[in-house]
Amino acid sequence: MTQEIGGFAALGLHSNILAALTAVGYEEPSPIQSQAIPVILAGQDMIGQAQTGTGKTAAFALPILSKIDPAKREPQALILAPTRELALQVATAFETYSKQMPGLNVVAVYGGAPMGPQLKAIRQGAQVIVATPGRLVDHLRRDEKVLSTIQYLVLDEADEMLKLGFMDDLEVIFEAMPESRQSVLFSATLPHSIRAIAEKHLREPQHIKIAAKTQTVSRIEQAHLMIHADQKTNAVLRLLEVEDFDALIAFVRTKQATLDLASALEAKGYKAAALNGDIAQNQRERVIESLKDGRLDIVVATDVAARGIDVPRITHVFNVDMPYDPESYVHRIGRTGRAGRDGRALLLVTPRERRMLQVIERVTGQKVGEVKLPNGQQVLDARIKKLTNSLAPLVADAEASHGDLLDRLTADIGCSPRALAAALLKKATNGQALDLATVEREQPLVPGAGGAPRERRERDSDRGADRGGERSEYRERRAPVPLTEGRVRCRTALGTRDGIAAKNLLGAILNEGGLAREAIGRIQIRETFSLVELPEDGLDRLLGKLKDTRVAGKALKLRRYRED
Numbered sequence: 001m002t003q004e005i006g007g008f009a010a011l012g013l014h015s016n017i018l019a020a021l022t023a024v025g026y027e028e029p030s031p032i033q034s035q036a037i038p039v040i041l042a043g044q045d046m047i048g049q050a051q052t053g054t055g056k057t058a059a060f061a062l063p064i065l066s067k068i069d070p071a072k073r074e075p076q077a078l079i080l081a082p083t084r085e086l087a088l089q090v091a092t093a094f095e096t097y098s099k100q101m102p103g104l105n106v107v108a109v110y111g112g113a114p115m116g117p118q119l120k121a122i123r124q125g126a127q128v129i130v131a132t133p134g135r136l137v138d139h140l141r142r143d144e145k146v147l148s149t150i151q152y153l154v155l156d157e158a159d160e161m162l163k164l165g166f167m168d169d170l171e172v173i174f175e176a177m178p179e180s181r182q183s184v185l186f187s188a189t190l191p192h193s194i195r196a197i198a199e200k201h202l203r204e205p206q207h208i209k210i211a212a213k214t215q216t217v218s219r220i221e222q223a224h225l226m227i228h229a230d231q232k233t234n235a236v237l238r239l240l241e242v243e244d245f246d247a248l249i250a251f252v253r254t255k256q257a258t259l260d261l262a263s264a265l266e267a268k269g270y271k272a273a274a275l276n277g278d279i280a281q282n283q284r285e286r287v288i289e290s291l292k293d294g295r296l297d298i299v300v301a302t303d304v305a306a307r308g309i310d311v312p313r314i315t316h317v318f319n320v321d322m323p324y325d326p327e328s329y330v331h332r333i334g335r336t337g338r339a340g341r342d343g344r345a346l347l348l349v350t351p352r353e354r355r356m357l358q359v360i361e362r363v364t365g366q367k368v369g370e371v372k373l374p375n376g377q378q379v380l381d382a383r384i385k386k387l388t389n390s391l392a393p394l395v396a397d398a399e400a401s402h403g404d405l406l407d408r409l410t411a412d413i414g415c416s417p418r419a420l421a422a423a424l425l426k427k428a429t430n431g432q433a434l435d436l437a438t439v440e441r442e443q444p445l446v447p448g449a450g451g452a453p454r455e456r457r458e459r460d461s462d463r464g465a466d467r468g469g470e471r472s473e474y475r476e477r478r479a480p481v482p483l484t485e486g487r488v489r490c491r492t493a494l495g496t497r498d499g500i501a502a503k504n505l506l507g508a509i510l511n512e513g514g515l516a517r518e519a520i521g522r523i524q525i526r527e528t529f530s531l532v533e534l535p536e537d538g539l540d541r542l543l544g545k546l547k548d549t550r551v552a553g554k555a556l557k558l559r560r561y562r563e564d
Contacts, residue, residue: 011037014066016100021062023277024096024304030055032210037063040184045205047198048186055327056186057093060154064128065094067152070103073125077152080133080173082160084110085355089324090156091130104128111135115142122146133161133169140176147176158187158194162511163551165503167193174201193511220337223371224347224357232320232348233264235373239318239346240270242374242382247291248316249309250300251323251332261320262300269430272298275305303328309335319347322356326363346371358553380436387429487521487533490543491561495528499552505532508556512549513542531561 007028008021029037032050039046040063050056064077079094081087091108098104107121109131119139122129129136129150139146155161161170183202187194198205227235236250252258258274265272273287273296284305290296291311301309303323314336323329329347336343347368349357361368374382399406410420483489494500502523509520509532521533534542539560549556 007034008062012041012066013037013062017062017066017097019100020097023099026058030059032056032208033059033062035208035210036060036184039206039208040064040182041066043182045182045202046184047190047202047205047207048184049190049207049209050186050188055325057090057156057325058097060156060184060186061090061094061097064152064154065098065101065104068101068104068127070101070127072127074149075122075126075129075147076149077128077154078147078150078173078177079128079130079154079156080136080161080170081130081156082132082164082166083355084112084132085352086157087130087132091128092324094128094130098128106130109135109139115139119143119146133166133173137169137172140172144176147173148178150177151181153177153181153183155183155185155187155197158185158197159189159191159511161507162191162193163504163507165501165507165510167507167510167517170197191511192514220333220343220345222333222345222347222366222368224349224368225371225373227348227350227373229350233261235348236261236318236320237264237268238374238379240265241379243316243344243346245316245344246297247294247311247313248298248318249306249314249332249335250298250318250320251306252300252302253321253324255302257321258300258302258305262298265298265300270298271296272300275299275301277302277304279305303332306332306335311335315343317343317345319345322347322349322353326360329360330364355553376436380434383432383434387425387434483533484521486536488536488539489561490532490534490539490558492530492532492556492558493528494551494554494556495526495530497527498554500525500530502530504551505530505556508549508551509534509546513545515542532558534558 008026009018011029011034013021032048033055036046036048036056036059040060048056048059050059060079068076079087079090081090087108087110091106094106098106105121105124105126106128107118107126107130109118109122109129111132111134115135115138118135119142122139123143129147136146155170183205185194185198185202185205225235225239240248250261252261255276255278258276262272262274273290275284275287279287287296287299288309288311291299291309292313294313299306299309300320317333317336319329319332323332333343333345336345347357347360357368406417406420410417413420415423492505494505502525505523505525506517506520509515510517515535519535522531523533524531543558543560546556546558
């Protein structure tokens with residue numbers, strides 16, 4: 001649906017920001033953007049209640065960038081995000097929206113990366129800091145004046161931050177900033193703990209609430225494949241072998257990736273082309289026309305370059321790179337399943353992108369089931385099936401039209417008809433392997449095969465504390481400890497294998513159960529389960545409150561632990 005950029009211009013954004021929006025193809029503001037941008041531009045504190053996928057990142061990034069002075073080489077805006085993944089996404093969005101603002105720099109601050117370059121970027125005057133709370137507190141320990149010039153604060157996904165146990169870190173960060181700052185809080189839900197933060201640290205905030213619209217895409221079969229980033233090209237080639245597609249769009253994040261993947265596909269004999277923002281409009285139109293009339297079968301595109309593509313013969317969408325938000329995912333897969341036809345959408349997911357997959361499922365209201373890489377036998381069967389389908393129509397009149405030629409060739413070469421047929425097949429298949437042993441040698445690595453330690457490191461780095469290994473008072477202790485009077489132990493089936501740390505459970509119980517911190521006793525994390533000490537008084541009521549709670553995307557399901 002094409003709309004006018006004038007919708008953003010009417011909100012009072014800086015002309016440089018409007019130019020950047022035009023360049024990336026943004027059109028009409030979403031409801032949260034229409035309501036939040038004027039409030040933030042006016043300098044008011046705000047609570048925004050909105051789900052991921054409603055455009056909330058732009059709702060705070062655009063007005064803050066409009067107010068920042070690029071000439072001042074000092075941190076002016078701080079955006080706090082609960083996870084490294086979200087921090088990187090938000091930082092990328094700020095960089096995109098500020099492309100027309102010379103001198104403006106953004107730094108992402110998160111655990112699992114060296115601290116030196118992050119602190120250096122801050123001290124050199126990056127105007128926008130996007131950070132996870134734990135790592136930012138580490139920087140404050142080194143330099144307590146890091147945040148002394150902050151004018152604008154955003155807490156993004158505040159409820160998730162508390163579930164991850166960042167309450168104490170947030171208090172440290174609040175104390176390190178000027179009281180005169182403007183503060184904006186975004187949260188999908190507003191439990192008591194979030195309201196308490198707002199009452200303490202926001203000044204007469206305006207409350208904006210946007211109802212989540214469940215996005216569903218009919219007639220499109222959706223699936224995801226777990227893969228490591230360095231295996232994506234091989235995985236795409238493997239999937240194309242077995243997928244019965246007419247035309248396909250493969251989405252990637254960068255211009256260079258469109259060129260690299262398109263080149264790899266062409267080398268394998270596919271009719272493929274790249275489509276990105278550097279391609280001239282007339283060439284873009286030729287690519288789309290070629291896709292429509294069958295001269296091309298695959299287009300590798302960025303989100304911006306693919307806007308407005310409506311080609312009914314597109315049967316498949318490959319999300320080779322994870323989209324930045326669920327709304328982009330819905331737009332992407334909407335390129336297929338058109339004109340009443342069925343479509344299929346495949347999403348490649350790296351271990352550190354599991355959380356975004358869960359967000360996509362929640363926002364779209366649809367389960368994206370998992371599939372596995374095709375094995376060697378499946379690929380061999382698909383190759384033989386394609387060969388069979390291509391030859392079957394030719395058999396009926398082949399002997400009448402080419403029988404005499406067959407007799408002459410077998411006589412001239414001095415071979416049997418079977419040997420000649422085999423030679424012609426070899427030529428027709430262009431050396432493609434059609435035996436199981438060779439096909440299996442071509443197969444890319446299966447995620448997790450011999451790589452469990454790597455996957456576990458990525459998962460732990462994503463979900464663990466941003467403390468660089470700092471010991472937690474809630475860390476598991478193996479020696480049995482007597483229960484404190486008035487408390488009982490409760491058990492959950494979540495443990496370290498699920499990426500759970502003690503602070504995850506603590507944050508979830510504080511956030512959803514409404515308990516004071518001192519009411520919760522020891523938390524013990526094991527590989528396959530965890531134990532939590534909770535007050536015996538009112539336990540049934542508390543467990544009732546927690547029955548729908550999820551931690552790291554999985555059901556908490558706390559139950560009283562019977563130790564006998």
